[in-house]
Amino acid sequence: MHPQAMRAIVMREPGPASVLRVENVAVPVPGRRDVLIRVAACGVRGHDLVHRRGTKRDAGLPCIPGHEVAGTIVEVGSDVRYFAPGQRVATTQRYHICMACRWCRGGEETLCREMRFLGEAGMVGGYAQFVAVEEDNVAPVPDGVPLPHAAIAACAIGTVLNAVRDVAHVSLGERVLVTGAGGGLGVHAAQLARSAGAHVIAQTHSANKAAGLASLGIDDVMITAPGEDFSERVRALTGSEGVASRQAANTLPFIVDLGKQATDRAPRTVGIITDNTASPQSFLKPMREGGFAKLGLKVVVDETFTLPLSDATSMVQKVRTSRPDFLLMMATSNPDIKLVLEKLNEMGLGKGRIPVIANGGQMVAPELLTLIGPELMEQVIVVIANWPGKGHEKLLADFRGKNKEPWMPQDSISTYGDMWIIKDAMEKARSADPKKVAEAIRSLDITDSSARFFPGGRLKFDAAGRREGAEPILVQWQNGEPHTVYPTAMATKQAAWPKR
Numbered sequence: 001m002h003p004q005a006m007r008a009i010v011m012r013e014p015g016p017a018s019v020l021r022v023e024n025v026a027v028p029v030p031g032r033r034d035v036l037i038r039v040a041a042c043g044v045r046g047h048d049l050v051h052r053r054g055t056k057r058d059a060g061l062p063c064i065p066g067h068e069v070a071g072t073i074v075e076v077g078s079d080v081r082y083f084a085p086g087q088r089v090a091t092t093q094r095y096h097i098c099m100a101c102r103w104c105r106g107g108e109e110t111l112c113r114e115m116r117f118l119g120e121a122g123m124v125g126g127y128a129q130f131v132a133v134e135e136d137n138v139a140p141v142p143d144g145v146p147l148p149h150a151a152i153a154a155c156a157i158g159t160v161l162n163a164v165r166d167v168a169h170v171s172l173g174e175r176v177l178v179t180g181a182g183g184g185l186g187v188h189a190a191q192l193a194r195s196a197g198a199h200v201i202a203q204t205h206s207a208n209k210a211a212g213l214a215s216l217g218i219d220d221v222m223i224t225a226p227g228e229d230f231s232e233r234v235r236a237l238t239g240s241e242g243v244a245s246r247q248a249a250n251t252l253p254f255i256v257d258l259g260k261q262a263t264d265r266a267p268r269t270v271g272i273i274t275d276n277t278a279s280p281q282s283f284l285k286p287m288r289e290g291g292f293a294k295l296g297l298k299v300v301v302d303e304t305f306t307l308p309l310s311d312a313t314s315m316v317q318k319v320r321t322s323r324p325d326f327l328l329m330m331a332t333s334n335p336d337i338k339l340v341l342e343k344l345n346e347m348g349l350g351k352g353r354i355p356v357i358a359n360g361g362q363m364v365a366p367e368l369l370t371l372i373g374p375e376l377m378e379q380v381i382v383v384i385a386n387w388p389g390k391g392h393e394k395l396l397a398d399f400r401g402k403n404k405e406p407w408m409p410q411d412s413i414s415t416y417g418d419m420w421i422i423k424d425a426m427e428k429a430r431s432a433d434p435k436k437v438a439e440a441i442r443s444l445d446i447t448d449s450s451a452r453f454f455p456g457g458r459l460k461f462d463a464a465g466r467r468e469g470a471e472p473i474l475v476q477w478q479n480g481e482p483h484t485v486y487p488t489a490m491a492t493k494q495a496a497w498p499k500r
Contacts, residue, residue, distance in 0.1 A: 014054025066126030
């Protein structure tokens with residue numbers, strides 16, 4: 001029998017904790033695709049505090065807060081196919097997605113335009129005895145996992161899983177610095193990076209949390225004072241290399257060589273526009289501390305802004321005045337990237353008039369076609385770890401045909417190559433035993449088979465698990481699509497770089 005009333009914490013106005021009031025409200029009636037969950041646990045997040053204080057603009061009132069929910073299904077709608085009453089489940093932070101758009105079909109449900117977040121608007125949230133959620137937004141909880149633990153899986157763990165696995169592509173032998181590692185996100189980020197085979201440096205302000213991190217097997221734990229610049233301590237732990245300097249050291253000579261090939265003259269000046277987040281600052285640090293000078297590059301403009309950027313005029317005006325041979329644009333937020341590119345176009349510097357160099361897989365994601373637009377992205381050059389190039393034509397055509405995507409991104413070709421590595425290792429080991437396969441991977445030294453799907457054309461790993469001879473790829477947006485332009489052996493297009 002469907003329960004009629006329930007107790008819930010309801011927020012009808014923003015303010016202090018006293019605006020959260022326990023009320024008797026109607027139990028939601030599940031729609032045809034809904035499951036009705038008896039709530040066993042719900043996380044309390046900083047997100048909820050921002051909403052309560054009234055500083056989250058897109059949230060509505062009144063509402064029942066709470067998006068980290070786990071419990072037991074008590075009732076299902078008529079069209080529910082995969083769940084039944086009595087099953088233990090946890091939510092994935094939302095209660096509705098369309099399941100038809102390219103984002104939902106491609107596993108990027110958070111980008112669905114119809115997405116409705118739990119606890120942000122309406123009487124659909126976890127601070128209640130019951131909540132109704134569409135079945136596409138719940139996952140079964142395995143036996144042996146306590147429901148309070150499962151409640152945080154999608155948010156606190158899923159967020160950093162995306163960062164470690166899908167954004168940073170952390171792999172065996174790499175170094176990862178996790179700041180705020182004692183927090184609800186940081187502690188999971190440190191463990192996931194460690195599980196991926198990385199050497200993890202964890203930073204925290206708390207001695208108690210440092211002990212807990214050490215007990216989890218984290219390689220290095222630093223206790224720092226609030227406001228302390230701990231960059232030198234990181235350098236000391238990494239043999240003066242830092243956590244991003246290897247990539248930066250490999251990238252800069254490639255950019256200079258590309259410019260020289262295109263113009264018969266090596267670039268002499270460089271400009272920088274960057275935000276103040278950790279990733280670009282870490283990437284730029286070794287360049288600023290000798291990398292530029294080593295290659296004879298003079299920095300003529302170096303602008304750092306705090307997110308979110310409200311106006312790019314003054315920064316881009318300095319670029320127009322100084323006219324660097326190329327501009328490093330190290331912004332990490334799409335709205336900020338769009339703002340900078342719009343201003344470059346407005347001042348007559350866009351579309352390759354000054355070569356713009358960006359970094360990271362997010363700068364070649366298909367969604368940029370709509371989020372920023374191909375016109376603004378035209379001739380932007382992106383430094384990336386892997387990308388389809390010469391010799392991958394059939395693979396690319398097959399991928400487009402099967403996935404209906406405009407191109408094959410870094411994640412897909414790297415994962416495809418990884419599967420080939422496992423295949424080669426299993427054949428070499430003549431076994432599927434994980435230990436034997438791992439040993440075979442360590443001993444690989446090939447220039448065909450799986451090596452075809454990684455830049456450099458050779459597949460061999462050093463003692464730390466890093467791929468020897470690994471080199472970045474430079475990809476340039478041309479006519480609405482990113483194409484490999486460097487190294488020359490992989491290039492599918494000639495780089496557009498203006499001569500002066």
